[in-house]
Amino acid sequence: MEQRVVNQNEYVQRTLTNKQEFSLKKFFLQWEWLLILVFLLVLAINTHLSPYFLNGAGLRDATMIFLDKAFIVFPMVMIMILRDIDISVGSTVALSSVVMATLYNNLGVPMEAAIIICLLVGALCGLINGLLIIKFKELSAVIVTLGTMILYRGLAYVILEDQASGNFPEWFSFFGWGHVAGIPFILLVFVLFAIGFTLLLHKTTFGRQIFAMGNNPTASRFSGVQVDKIKIIVFVLAGLMAAITAIFLASRMGSTRPNIATNYELDVIAMVALGGISTAGGKGRMLGAIIAIFIIGYLQYGLGLINIASQTMLVIIGILLIVSVVIPKLNLKGIFSRFVKKRNTN
């Protein structure tokens, strides 16, 4: 009985203080601070392990190398907030880049047009995913994107078989290697997209509707959120960003093959999960995912510097993914408060 009264009081209090007060403790207990700590730790360990790590040019070049897959992270954050997942993004990268290269090399299409078609192909791949998911609501996004993952990769193999296609025009390499005022072009584009997607997710009606759908799809549908439309837009965005990744990747490598960007879905999902986006949907912030991109990117770069094999890297990213998914389930607050209480009684 007493317990119930206390609960009621708490409830009243919670409804009364509608506007949340700024609490310093709460502010510093955010996931993002932990991520920044981890990021600094990665930098420190890397610097300790390899004297070549803290080197302006080296760090800048490393950024150019891992940022290509970072573009897919933005829409993936939205997809995971919607409680869905998209594992076809790596195949979309392969298919759109292969289409672009084939159009330019074998069919004589001008490069500018090929790039636009590449973006269209990516968007189309996303549209197919989205349409299948909303038309067949019984199917989970897992199985739909699993099917399209094989299909898109298969189509890439059909087009190019096991060959590589390169010979892009000179100016095309600017995407991957160009600098604007000393800053890598890819970094500039990344920052623009990061700002755009952060505003889209956190400051617009569209973004709030995504969170509403992630928290309760049925309720948000009954409150007039156009559930299907939003889902399609988000999956098309994923396809489009995969195509942008394809352009940067093809430009950096100078050629493309049907087997590029395998395992990208793992890296992207690991970045999103590490960024504190709940796999149960409805929770997460873009900022966390952006910090996570740099953590994983610099971790891979640093491990590469000390000659760790790429296969070992797979193990490390896999463990990182599992740890970052497990930590939120461990009820850290409970452990923390028990620890504090013990200290007080002593």
Added chain:
Amino acid sequence: MAEGTLGNSNSVQVAKKTSKLAIVSKFRELGLLAFIILLCVAVQARNPSFLTMENINDMITNTAILSILALGMMLVLITRGIDLSIGATLALSGMIAAQTVSANQGLHPILAILLGTIIGIVCGIVIGFLVSKFGILPIIATLAMMNIFRGLTFTVSDGQWISSYQMPESFVSIATSKILGINTLIVIAVVIYLIAFYFINHTRTGRQIYAVGSNPDSAKVSGISQTKILMLVYTIMGGLAGLSGVLWVSKFASAQGDTASGYELTVIAACILGGVSIAGGSGKLSGVILGSLLLGLLNNALPLLNVSPFWQMAIQGSIILIAVIINTLVKRGVVRNNLLRRKI
């Protein structure tokens, strides 16, 4: 799930006639069998070397490993899960078994099979632990473990292959020897299916797997431990993948770091073709056998029809999507008919 029921209740008002698709659900296995026979006849007409005793034997032997894996995957899918890590588990157990036999040439093949199975079981327990105790989504847990196991395989092998001349004769002959005139692989698959048939249909735990998959909440209320069932399912899957790893290495007489990469997708395709529902709760052994047979048949027939190997992946992807969509439409038809019946 909530959205699914919403969509159905909407379609009730629109529906006035009974759905003919529902008939398919009654004869799914027969239909699949008919399709397989049709396909055989068509391929035979194009290439007469298809239905020779030798080729059929080859085909069924090739399908044996796929059907063993599909059985485990069916159990996982029934509990609403998915396991993407089996290709990597298979490679890891195959690699370790191959290394062990090449180091100890006198090792009895049965011990090698046991070793592989135990490694698979350990891999399965890890995944089962993550999924059941921590409640991680199966897709994320198995995606991560897939890469961990694959990386471990490369680390264990140091990037080296183990080829047939390093393996003792007794080990390679697991896949080529015959018991009572039938290839050992087929015998192993048949024995596993017989055990599974008894386990799934006639034991309490077997029925509980279906209960957890079709309605987790009511299963929990009826006192079924979901943790236990999930753990069991992923452990069985791991064990079967480990066993298949040894059989795979023995059959192809080589163990590599990238053995069976992407094979999990073929296995999932076989299950879906066999009518196992991705939403959990339904799936039959007979369907899974036919689904694996159909895929094995396609893999065997496509080269005979001069289809470029580069088309295989695209064809497989389309098959998965089409099968999944047909499954959904059939299920919708069944639900609609049931609702209509209730109205009258």
